[in-house]
Amino acid sequence: MVLAKAIVAREPAPDFKVNWSLEEIEVNSPGENEVLVQIVASGICHTDILLTSVPSGSFGITYPKVAGHEGSGIVRSVGKSVSDIEVGDPVLLSFYSCSSCWQCKNSHPAYCTSFAVGNYVGEQKFVSARDSAELLGSGFFGQSSFAQYTIVKYSSIVKVKELLHHDKELKLFSPLGCGFQTGMGAIQNISSARPDDIVMIQGLGAVGMGALMTAKMQNYKAIIAVDRDKARLELAKTLGASHVLDTSDPEFTTLDQAAKAIFPHGVSIVIETTGVPSLIEQGLQSTHTRGKIVLIGVPPLGYNLSVNVTEHLNAIPQMIKWYREGQFPIDKLVKYFNAADYEQALKSLKDGTAIKPVLVWASG
Ligand SMILES: [Zn+2]
Ligand SMILES: [Zn+2]
Incomplete structure (x- = not known):
């Protein structure tokens, strides 16, 4: 058992405000x-906020729990x-898959039939250090990375020992497991975009930038951003x-008008990451007849969580390679x-001053 600081999410306020606090937990x-991973850094994603701001009961969600579904760290046991993993190995963390359903067996872990339960609900393997009777949710996306130490499911582990030039890079690469990867996979x-396509990307968070x-x-x-x-x-x-x-420009009317002012026939592919219903609608209006809209944003109530569109075992090494070639500058x-x-x-994610806020737990 190790003691660890962690961000514990408790039942949110009635106005859907998250109720997070930094507490000590016991990790078995x-x-x-x-x-067992000692976390170096964990990226914050909108899904962490969403799944700690809905009341308990919805989608099988319980509180208190430890969220966090992007992270990096060092294996401790x-x-x-x-x-095939040893103590001391550096790892990145991504989503959970069961490894045994037909989708997993066909190498499509992102479509695992246990995806929702295994990722959004998780288990209850942590204990509050101040009250040993209080169990805390663990295994959020197989990882609960908002903690100094955490228990990670094997399927959430991405081995990066051969990919790192230095352990210090763990901090920078910690957010590759969700947002950037989702944006990359969407394209x-x-x-199925082709060279003659006009691609419009709605919303420039980590998914849109990816x-x-x-x-x-x-x-x-x-490429219209x-x-x-x-x-x-x-x-x-x-x-x-x-x-x-x-869209904040006083001259701005609607996306379809603005897009068609540049390309009168409309655009061919829309990558929608905002989840704002009016923008989804306008994005659809912007496409020409054979156009396509890829919906990734999570509308406030619609709750369409088709966010994991790629397979991390290939995607993460690919993004690291692109980063080294200067084509995927996540450091910016x-x-x-x-x-x-x-x-x-959290505030910086909300007000837009940070595209990808990363929490640093240890000097890695
Ligand atoms: Zn599965
Ligand atoms: Zn995410």
Whole structure:
């Protein structure tokens, strides 16, 4: 058993505000197919906020629990059935899959039939240090990475020993397991975009930026980036957007009008990451007859969590390779916070000053 600081999420306030606090927890030894990881850093994603702001009961969700579904760290002990990971190995963390259903067996862990339960609900293997009777939710996305030490499911582990130049890179690569990967997968695996396509990316958070950097490498006819934040739109230009649309501009009317003012026939592919119903609608209106819209954003109530569109075992090494080639500059997109300053990190995600806030737990 180890004692660890962790961000514990309790029942949210009635206004859907998250109720997080930094507390001490007890972390037990890993089970058969699990690994004890000392977390170096964990990225915060909107899904952490969403799944700690809905009342208990919905979707089988319980409180208190430890969230966090992007992370990096060092292996400190391994379960009996884990044979290819050693103590001291650096690892990144991604989503959970059961390894035994037909989708998993066909190498499609992102479509695992136990995806919802295994990722959003998890288990209750942590104990509060101040009250040993209080069990805390663990295994969120197989990992619960908002903790100094945590128990990670084997299927959530991505081995990166051979990919790292230095353990210090663990901090930077910690958020690769969700947002950036989702954006990358939306372009590479879902959109089927071709060189003569006009791609419009709605929303420039980590998912949108991941999609943008991936799209840039494909030499599409045009990439239109859409956001309401001027700084993000400027950054998008440096990352490969050929056009930008500022929805906060007083002259702005609707996306379809703005897009058609540039390309009268409309755009061919829309990557929608905002989840804002009116923008989803307008994105759809912007596409031409054979166009396609890829919906990734999570609408406030619609709760469409089709976020995991790619297979991390291939995607993460690919993104690291692109980063080294200068084509996936995530160093321009992450902002570090001490884990104790998680409230500031949350605020920065909300007000848009950080594209990908990363909580740092240990010097890695
Ligand atoms: Zn499965
Ligand atoms: Zn996420």
